[in-house]
Amino acid sequence: xxxxxxxxxxxxxxxxxxxxxxxxxxxxxxxxxxxxxxxxxxxxxxxxxxxxxxxxxxxxxxxxxxxxxxxxxxxxxxxxxxxxxxxxxxxxxxxxxxxxxx
Amino acid sequence: xxxxxxxxxxxxxxxxxxxxxxxxxxxxxxxxxxxxxxxxxxxxxxxxxxxxxxxxxxxxxxxxxxxxxxxxxxxxxxxxxxxxxxxxxxxxxxxxxxxxxxxxxxxxxxxxxxxxxxxxxxxxxxxxxxxxxxxxxxxxxxxxxxxxxxxxxxxxxxxxxxxxxxxxxxxxxxxxxxxxxxxxxxxxxxxxxxxxxxxxxxxxxxxxxxxxxxxxxxxxxxxxxxxxxxxxxxxxxxxxxxxxxxxxxxxxxxxxxxxxxxxxxxxxxxxxxxx
Numbered sequence: 001x002x003x004x005x006x007x008x009x010x011x012x013x014x015x016x017x018x019x020x021x022x023x024x025x026x027x028x029x030x031x032x033x034x035x036x037x038x039x040x041x042x043x044x045x046x047x048x049x050x051x052x053x054x055x056x057x058x059x060x061x062x063x064x065x066x067x068x069x070x071x072x073x074x075x076x077x078x079x080x081x082x083x084x085x086x087x088x089x090x091x092x093x094x095x096x097x098x099x100x101x102x
Numbered sequence: 103x104x105x106x107x108x109x110x111x112x113x114x115x116x117x118x119x120x121x122x123x124x125x126x127x128x129x130x131x132x133x134x135x136x137x138x139x140x141x142x143x144x145x146x147x148x149x150x151x152x153x154x155x156x157x158x159x160x161x162x163x164x165x166x167x168x169x170x171x172x173x174x175x176x177x178x179x180x181x182x183x184x185x186x187x188x189x190x191x192x193x194x195x196x197x198x199x200x201x202x203x204x205x206x207x208x209x210x211x212x213x214x215x216x217x218x219x220x221x222x223x224x225x226x227x228x229x230x231x232x233x234x235x236x237x238x239x240x241x242x243x244x245x246x247x248x249x250x251x252x253x254x255x256x257x258x259x260x261x262x263x264x265x266x267x268x269x270x271x272x273x274x275x276x277x278x279x280x281x282x283x284x285x286x287x288x289x290x291x292x293x294x295x296x297x298x299x300x301x302x303x304x305x306x307x308x309x310x311x312x313x314x315x316x317x318x319x320x321x322x323x324x325x326x327x328x329x330x331x332x333x334x335x336x337x338x339x340x341x342x343x344x345x346x347x348x349x350x351x352x353x354x355x356x357x358x359x360x361x362x363x364x365x366x367x368x369x370x371x372x373x374x375x376x377x
Contacts (some may be wrong), residue, residue: 004364019172046168054172058318092169 027088030096034084041078045099048072048092056092063087075099103222127277154337158342161335170324171246175343178309178320181237185244186305190298193249197256197297200288202282216252222247226315240312240320248301252294259293295363299356306348321347 033036034044041064048056052074060066063086064079072094079087088096135155141156149157165171200207222243229239263286271285313322321340328337 002358004353004358005355008350050168053170055173055319056168059173066341090169092167 022075023089023091027085030088030093031085031093033097037081037084039081041080042079042086043075043083043099043101044079044087045097046074046076046087046093047095047097048074049094050092059090060087077101149333150334153338157335158338161333162339162342165324165336165339171339171343174320174324174349177317178313178322179347181240181313181320182244182305182309185241185308186248186302188241189245189248189305190252191302192245193252193297193301194256194294196249197253197294198260198282200253201257201260201290202286203366214250216291218250223311226312235316235318239316241311243316244305244308247304251300251304252297255293255297255300256290259290262293263289276294289369291363291366295356295360299352299360302351302356303348306344310344 028065046060049072050058050073053071057066057074060074060076063076063083064095065077066074067077068075076099084096087093104241139155142152145152153161162171194341196210200210212220223247226243233239233242267285267289268281271281276284309320310322310325314326317323321344323341325337325344328334328340
């Protein structure tokens with residue numbers, strides 16, 4: 001009788017799982033460029049597929065100190081390794097790279 | 103008790119094929135889209151004032167590509183579910199309490215009727231003053247919206263529970279709790295589910311209002327932000343997503359739940375035919 005809600009829930013769970021797996025695989029691939037990750041905070045250059053909007057800047061500000069935006073590139077300082085993994089997991093982030101901070 | 107009002111749904115009436123029903127519905131949507139697209143050059147306004155369906159599709163794809171829509175959708179859904187759950191729990195609890203105790207009913211009814219008349223939009227600025235912008239304010243607004251329909255439908259269900267059955271169970275030595283569990287709550291269940299369905303619909307409206315005023319993410323905020331940044335197509339995307347969310351919620355969760363409850367506890371034939 002409640003087959004429809006059960007199927008709908010399974011479909012939603014499957015979509016979330018696929019999303020999570022894709023994000024995990026994407027993050028793994030993007031983080032190869034900065035492997036091995038430093039233990040402490042570091043500076044990174046984040047490249048997007050498009051110029052960041054306010055939404056992206058606010059999200060990135062939660063993960064570290066956003067110090068500059070030029071075109072599709074965002075410069076960030078004091079980013080924790082865990083926060084960098086989160087950033088790399090977002091599908092709209094094309095690449096992450098170390099940045100000297102100058 | 104009238105036997106005409108109660109009937110066990112035993113008939114094996116032929117139901118229309120669900121995909122055929124969906125296809126008929128899709129034709130209406132398609133016609134609207136075609137009329138909309140055709141009207142754009144005739145109206146001759148720019149896309150800020152009157153975006154074409156193709157602009158809306160492009161905005162939808164852009165919002166997905168940029169990761170904005172999934173985050174806004176997830177935020178809105180979490181707020182919605184939290185507000186709906188809290189409002190439903192509160193409404194059902196108080197509905198049962200008021201339904202069972204006359205003194206509580208007398209004490210609370212005027213206040214509840216007074217509060218019911220004040221729409222949630224009027225409360226949101228006060229909530230912002232008390233709790234600031236963000237989650238607390240949005241969830242409180244949703245609780246307020248969901249609470250009243252659930253409360254009044256629960257109350258109706260509790261008060262219309264068959265007294266004959268209550269007396270019968272009592273005469274067999276059932277305690278008050280057993281009467282509640284075995285007779286009153288099952289009898290009130292169709293009313294509770296109906297209240298939940300109405301409250302769930304109202305909650306979407308509350309969500310849009312609350313997110314416009316008190317949030318920086320969410321579908322309601324997207325609707326507001328679209329007009330602020332002169333991206334009207336994004337506003338329309340937000341409106342369409344909100345409508346689709348409600349359709350999905352109603353079709354895949356609330357309707358089957360209501361049907362199952364009515365079949366199990368309510369036995370009203372009309373309810374099945376209506377859906």
